[in-house]
Amino acid sequence: MNGCHDVGGMHGFGPIKREDNEPYFHEKWEERVFGLFFGCFAGGHYNLDEFRHSIEHMGPAYFQTSYYEHWLHAMQDLLVRNGTLTHAQIEQRMREFAAQGSA
């Protein structure tokens, strides 16, 4: 079955953008997502196939978001689906941090 991730052979994505001396992470939050991915995986909150499956079902949003945003999507999707967190909890905590002016 084709999905948004199955881009092999597709046209129209433009030039390959490379960066000299590229860092492994471009934003602090990317580091945290990377670490969280392992933490939640080690804790048994999802397996790798579920994680990929979640990303592969992002649809058009897949192309509008960055690599570690894909990871964030899958992590949140699976943590909410398995009952570990709720969207309301996450949104509430985000509002609290925003009010404190920290991110």
Place this chain on the structure above:
Amino acid sequence: MPHDGHDHDDDHDHDHHNRPPSDTALRVKAIESLLTEKGLIVPEALDLIVQTYESKVGPRNGAKVVAKAWTDPAYRKRLLENSTAAIAELGYSGVQGEDMVVVENTPKVHNMVVCTLCSCYPWPTLGLPPVWYKSAPYRSRAVIDPRGVLEEFGVEVSASTEVRVWDSNAELRYMVLPMRPAGTEHLNEEQLAELVTRDSMIGVGQPRVPIGSAP
């Protein structure tokens, strides 16, 4: 659980193309904070994971494998016959490198590696992949126009050289054994490793030419 149930949430999360970047940072921070509060993760453990992949794992590992293969014919043979075991001899194994296949460049064959579906890449030997490797432009074109991609990367491959493209996947990851540059007979294994670039092990670059040697 059927996917219909959560697609609405996806829309909620990703429909806003122009949302400020801090929204993502806030979301990550919120999730980390909630999981920490529940005792499900330990932030210091996350720090350690990040530090490990930033400083201890990287293409220098793969470069040592290549340099050993260039200087030790018996090792080269083992590397091509059972890549995972031969790489593990040097101490490189584990997550995202469980099953490795090393493909050898020759005057007649040039190999390059892609993961069309996402970002599969041999972490123990090459570290985390660069953004371009994970991007749609490389993934889409590597398999339909490999010579065009190689040209874009500045790699000269003659028309008579066969180009083979290997699509890494979740179970199996490829790494290229580039050709040893001419004029390096006097270099030892350690010096040779310095010539091996990350891109040469993906197959979109060539090893460096040693300083002082004829172009």
